Amino acid sequence: RPGFVDMHIHFPQTDVIGSPADGLLPWLENYTFPHEKRFAAPDYSAHVAQFFIAELLRNGVTTALAFATSHPASVEALFAEALRRQMRLITGKVLQDRHSPDGVRDDTEQSLRDTEALIQRWHGVDRLGYAITPRFAPTSTPEQLRGAGELAARYPDVWIQSHVAENLDEIRWARELFPASRSYLSVYGDFGLMRERAVYAHCIHLDEHDRALMRDTGTVAAVSPTSNLFLGSGFFDYAEADRVGVGYGLASDVGGGTSFSPFHTMLAAYYVGRTTVEGLQSKRGLSLSPGHLWWQHTAGAARALGLAGVVGNLQPGCEADFVVLNPQATPLLARRTAQAGSLDELLFALIVLGDDRVVEKTVISQAKYGSCA
Numbered sequence: 001r002p003g004f005v006d007m008h009i010h011f012p013q014t015d016v017i018g019s020p021a022d023g024l025l026p027w028l029e030n031y032t033f034p035h036e037k038r039f040a041a042p043d044y045s046a047h048v049a050q051f052f053i054a055e056l057l058r059n060g061v062t063t064a065l066a067f068a069t070s071h072p073a074s075v076e077a078l079f080a081e082a083l084r085r086q087m088r089l090i091t092g093k094v095l096q097d098r099h100s101p102d103g104v105r106d107d108t109e110q111s112l113r114d115t116e117a118l119i120q121r122w123h124g125v126d127r128l129g130y131a132i133t134p135r136f137a138p139t140s141t142p143e144q145l146r147g148a149g150e151l152a153a154r155y156p157d158v159w160i161q162s163h164v165a166e167n168l169d170e171i172r173w174a175r176e177l178f179p180a181s182r183s184y185l186s187v188y189g190d191f192g193l194m195r196e197r198a199v200y201a202h203c204i205h206l207d208e209h210d211r212a213l214m215r216d217t218g219t220v221a222a223v224s225p226t227s228n229l230f231l232g233s234g235f236f237d238y239a240e241a242d243r244v245g246v247g248y249g250l251a252s253d254v255g256g257g258t259s260f261s262p263f264h265t266m267l268a269a270y271y272v273g274r275t276t277v278e279g280l281q282s283k284r285g286l287s288l289s290p291g292h293l294w295w296q297h298t299a300g301a302a303r304a305l306g307l308a309g310v311v312g313n314l315q316p317g318c319e320a321d322f323v324v325l326n327p328q329a330t331p332l333l334a335r336r337t338a339q340a341g342s343l344d345e346l347l348f349a350l351i352v353l354g355d356d357r358v359v360e361k362t363v364i365s366q367a368k369y370g371s372c373a
Contacts, residue, residue, distance in 0.1 A: 001294075002313050003062025003321035003362065004262040005301035006252050008161070008201040008222035010067045011052045011078050011091065012036050013255030024167050024231050027256065037103035039069040045077035053081045053089075059260045060359040062321035063088040063302070063311045065161060065199060065222070065251075067133060070094045070106045072114050079122045086126065086364050088311060088319070090159050092133035093118055097144045100135075112147040119151070123158055127319075131159035131199075136166075137187045138173050149192030159197045159305070161222075162188065165210070166202040167233040185210045194219040197306045201253060202227075203246075204234040211244040220304040221246060223296070224253035225268035231256055235272045237283045249301025250293075263354035266293040270351065290347035320365040325350065329357040 016035050021027035039045045056064055068074040068091050075093045082089035093115055097108045106114075115132060123130035132148050132155075134140045140148070152160055164185050165171055174184040181187040185206060188194050196218035203214070203221035214221070223236045241248055250265050251257070259265065270293060276285035302312025311319050327346065328334035333353045340346040350358060 001323050001325055002298045002318075003311070003323050003364075004060050004297050005249065005305065005307075005312050006056070006061045006064040006262070006297075007199060007249045007301050007304060008067075008224055008251035009056075009064055009254050009257070011049065012039050012067070012069045012074060014048055014052050014055070015255075017255035017258065019255070021231070023169065024233060024256070025169055027231060032255070033101050033104050036069045037101075039074040040071045040103070042073040042077060045071070045074045046081070049077040049081040052078070053085050053087060055260050057085065057087070057362045057364070058359065059356050060262060060323040060325075060362050061252075061260070062323070062362060062364055063305075063307070064090070065131060065159065065305060066091045067135075067161070068093055070096055070100075070104050070111070070135075072118060075118050075122070079125075079128055082128060083126055088127040088307075088321070090129035090131050090305075092131035092159075092161065094133050094135050095144055095148055096135040096139040098141050099139050108141060108144045108147070111144060112151065115148070115151060119155055119158055123155070129159055130155075131161045132193075133160075134162045134193070136163040136170070136174075137184065138170070138177055142178075142191070145187070145191040145193065152192055152195065152198075156195075157197070159199060160193050160195070161199045161201070162193070163202055164188065164200040165205040166228075167231070168205065171205055183207065183210055185213060189213055189217065199305065201251060202233065202236070203241075203248075204228065204236055206237075208244075211240060211246050214247075215245045218247070221248040222251040222253075222304075223248050223269060223272075224251045224257055225272045226258045226265055227253035227256035228272065229268055230258050235275045235277055235283055238273050238288065239284045239286055247304045248296070249304040250297040251301075259355075261355050262297050263351055263358065266297055266351045269293055269296065290344045290351060293351060294347055320363065322363050323359055324361040324363070325358050326360040327358070329354070329360075333358070
């Protein structure tokens with residue numbers, strides 16, 4: 001199978017996975033921010049980067065869009081390790097110049113200078129790409145967001161990544177801080193941060209205008225089901241995204257997400273799809289097919305990232321990243337897959353019963369399948 005594509009993951013949160021919290025904002029305050037301070041140290045960043053990349057590959061993830069921290073050292077370390085392993089990886093220095101504790105809060109002007117320097121140093125080197133990375137609108141001043149938008153215009157082939165509409169407390173906070181914007185999502189559009197190659201994690205609590213804005217600008221959603229279930233944030237609305245034409249793909253969102261395993265992520269996406277929500281943010285439940293779940297984590301995610309025809313499938317012209325899977329990796333999985341009567345049954349058994357043990361081998365290669373299309 002083609003290697004998996006993870007559209008949103010936090011490299012510095014590797015060691016806070018599985019931390020208990022009442023919700024997103026307390027989780028950030030009590031676990032994430034204190035831990036991210038440690039990434040000012042290059043040696044510590046390099047140590048975590050080695051484990052992080054190895055864990056992605058062990059789980060069959062061959063392309064990832066990742067957050068670093070506000071420290072340039074964290075970006076340098078992650079890019080260096082991905083380069084060493086020849087992995088296709090996109091990351092960027094987090095921008096957060098307010099409402100953040102000492103040790104992770106950055107300076108507005110210096111953060112933008114650091115971002116541009118990192119773009120010039122790393123973007124397009126081997127299989128690496130840069131992402132302009134405001135943490136989320138409430139932790140950036142208007143000046144920082146404006147500067148990020150100017151960089152996005154100056155470097156149109158880099159990515160943009162952030163978070164939006166993850167939970168209701170966050171939405172209320174964003175609206176208080178940016179009263180002139182129509183919605184939380186519109187804040188990013190108002191500062192020039194919505195376009196092709198712009199990826200926003202979560203996108204749960206959106207309305208009709210928000211989804212149309214995403215479609216019209218080419219902005220896409222990184223669906224993070226294990227994180228959304230773990231933090232009680234809500235449920236991504238697949239039916240509405242498909243109806244409007246919003247692009248999306250799957251993401252682990254470690255460490256709010258609970259696993260590096262694409263199988264766990266696909267299973268959680270199935271739960272999210274099936275869930276019906278009534279009320280103001282109503283959501284119709286639907287049963288996502290095994291093939292569609294797999295597509296969301298491979299070719300669909302690649303297309304959403306602007307990497308269609310590069311990674312995410314085994315077609316001629318694509319880079320030869322693939323995984324060798326063992327459908328007999330555990331006794332129960334072997335028993336179930338032996339009785340599979342169709343490809344859908346086999347894929348769904350792998351989604352429901354699979355984990356890292358299924359991934360027998362991960363192959364990373366810059367060679368292409370066949371001749372370039």
